[in-house]
Amino acid sequence: MRRVRDYIHKDLSCVNENSSLRRVINTMKLHRISAIPVVDVMGNYIGCISEKDILNAAVPSYMKSIYNTSFMAHLDQITSNLQDILNEKAMQYVDNKYPYVRPDDSMSYAADLLYRTKLRMLPVLEGETLIGLITRIEILSASLNE
Amino acid sequence: MYVPINLGNMVLTVTLNPAIDKLIILNRFNIHKLHRLRKGEMSLITPGGKGVNIAYTLKLLGHDIVTSGFAGGHSGHMLCDAIRQTGIATNFIFTQGSTRTNIAVLNQKDETLTEINDFGQHVPKEDVDFFLENYERLLNRIDLVVIAGSIPLGVAKNIYCEMIEMAHKHGKKTIVHTVPQYTECIIKASPFVINPDMRSHHKLFGKKVDGIEQFIETGRSILIKAVKTEYVVFTHRIENVVAVTRNKTYIIRPKDLKIVNMLGYADAYLAGFIHAYLQGKSIQEMLKYASATGLTNVEDLYKEIQDIKKIEQNISRIDVEEVV
Numbered sequence: 001m002r003r004v005r006d007y008i009h010k011d012l013s014c015v016n017e018n019s020s021l022r023r024v025i026n027t028m029k030l031h032r033i034s035a036i037p038v039v040d041v042m043g044n045y046i047g048c049i050s051e052k053d054i055l056n057a058a059v060p061s062y063m064k065s066i067y068n069t070s071f072m073a074h075l076d077q078i079t080s081n082l083q084d085i086l087n088e089k090a091m092q093y094v095d096n097k098y099p100y101v102r103p104d105d106s107m108s109y110a111a112d113l114l115y116r117t118k119l120r121m122l123p124v125l126e127g128e129t130l131i132g133l134i135t136r137i138e139i140l141s142a143s144l145n146e
Numbered sequence: 147m148y149v150p151i152n153l154g155n156m157v158l159t160v161t162l163n164p165a166i167d168k169l170i171i172l173n174r175f176n177i178h179k180l181h182r183l184r185k186g187e188m189s190l191i192t193p194g195g196k197g198v199n200i201a202y203t204l205k206l207l208g209h210d211i212v213t214s215g216f217a218g219g220h221s222g223h224m225l226c227d228a229i230r231q232t233g234i235a236t237n238f239i240f241t242q243g244s245t246r247t248n249i250a251v252l253n254q255k256d257e258t259l260t261e262i263n264d265f266g267q268h269v270p271k272e273d274v275d276f277f278l279e280n281y282e283r284l285l286n287r288i289d290l291v292v293i294a295g296s297i298p299l300g301v302a303k304n305i306y307c308e309m310i311e312m313a314h315k316h317g318k319k320t321i322v323h324t325v326p327q328y329t330e331c332i333i334k335a336s337p338f339v340i341n342p343d344m345r346s347h348h349k350l351f352g353k354k355v356d357g358i359e360q361f362i363e364t365g366r367s368i369l370i371k372a373v374k375t376e377y378v379v380f381t382h383r384i385e386n387v388v389a390v391t392r393n394k395t396y397i398i399r400p401k402d403l404k405i406v407n408m409l410g411y412a413d414a415y416l417a418g419f420i421h422a423y424l425q426g427k428s429i430q431e432m433l434k435y436a437s438a439t440g441l442t443n444v445e446d447l448y449k450e451i452q453d454i455k456k457i458e459q460n461i462s463r464i465d466v467e468e469v470v
Contacts, residue, residue, distance in 0.1 A: 012237040016283070019276070
């Protein structure tokens with residue numbers, strides 16, 4: 001059976017619970033990733049923040065309830081809201097129910113989780129410690145070299 | 147492919163100013179001429195920077211490694227991808243600038259090595275703060291810290307001191323390999339091992355330091371000032387490596403040295419030193435193993451050791467002399 005431990009993308013990039021959203025967005029941009037793990041001072045995993053979580057915080061609730069917002073094409077409210085929350089802490093926006101996998105989990109389980117949740121990456125945890133990531137491409141390329 | 151055995155120690159190597167190393171191996175090299183590579187010549191691109199090179203060899207020797215520092219741009223991604231392919235975990239802080247490219251030209255006919263090292267990226271203060279926050283967190287999960295190489299533009303000269311003190315607070319030993327100007331700064335922080343990189347500057351504390359006598363004298367004076375330091379090692383002269391400890395001084399000499407490529411020698415030496423230390427070898431065995439690792443590295447064309455079995459074979463070629 002193909003296990004997660006043999007395919008981990010060993011990138012430990014993460015942000016601190018006290019990092020600002022400015023830092024979170026900048027890190028995601030420079031690392032070219034759509035979600036990033038958040039850890040506490042000891043390095044224990046708390047959850048992840050995705051681009052979607054940040055956008056969700058910036059979209060006003062009235063806009064979420066409107067079926068079509070095309071008539072508001074000239075409004076700049078979301079980017080302006082984003083500007084307002086840049087100095088807020090990552091902790092406020094972290095998704096602590098973001099799914100994760102363990103090194104002993106099967107790659108099929110990780111693949112299924114990514115497929116069902118439509119996420120692009122899953123953190124890999126050993127105990128409470130982040131040891132890397134599994135992304136869609138690790139799943140797709142798992143059988144390439146066999 | 148060689149699969150390393152995990153020895154259970156997690157080592158953190160820090161390279162604040164890593165690089166993409168481009169090594170061009172030519173049969174003949176002339177300035178003011180167009181060179182097109184021919185059969186028997188080659189161009190190699192590998193991830194580089196001292197801490198990265200040390201991480202490579204340590205991984206080959208079976209250690210669990212995480213490597214950190216600053217990276218950026220397309221070359222930064224290239225660097226991290228190449229490092230991860232070897233099984234090393236990366237935790238680089240990406241900045242707006244790009245990771246530098248260092249160029250080395252090895253002229254096989256004349257046996258000359260010409261190196262051009264770029265400045266590297268400029269690192270803003272907020273990225274330095276983020277790096278230190280990240281570094282302190284990593285200290286919770288590692289056993290030993292190796293800090294090696296130059297300090298990028300924008301970063302305060304005393305950052306190594308700060309990093310050593312943070313490691314000490316977490317009860318972690320540090321090994322530092324850097325140029326004299328930074329070596330002088332780190333003495334008060336007193337790392338476990340000080341290995342000055344004397345390749346381009348032969349001066350420490352304003353005095354010329356070259357040759358056995360001066361290495362010994364300087365090593366002893368460093369140990370007086372750096373109260374927690376256990377080893378000062380001068381690897382610059384491969385034929386006479388000098389290691390000064392609190393009790394004894396050693397001169398380590400390889401026999402029948404056949405240098406092919408000096409690139410990465412000191413990094414390989416230090417990786418061998420760390421491996422032997424983590425395995426609990428005696429001082430003399432440790433120094434022999436370190437020199438055998440350096441020797442194996444310089445007798446091969448490539449920057450990294452290709453066959454680690456050669457290290458054990460080369461141990462018998464190392465003489466250690468104890469100096470009173």
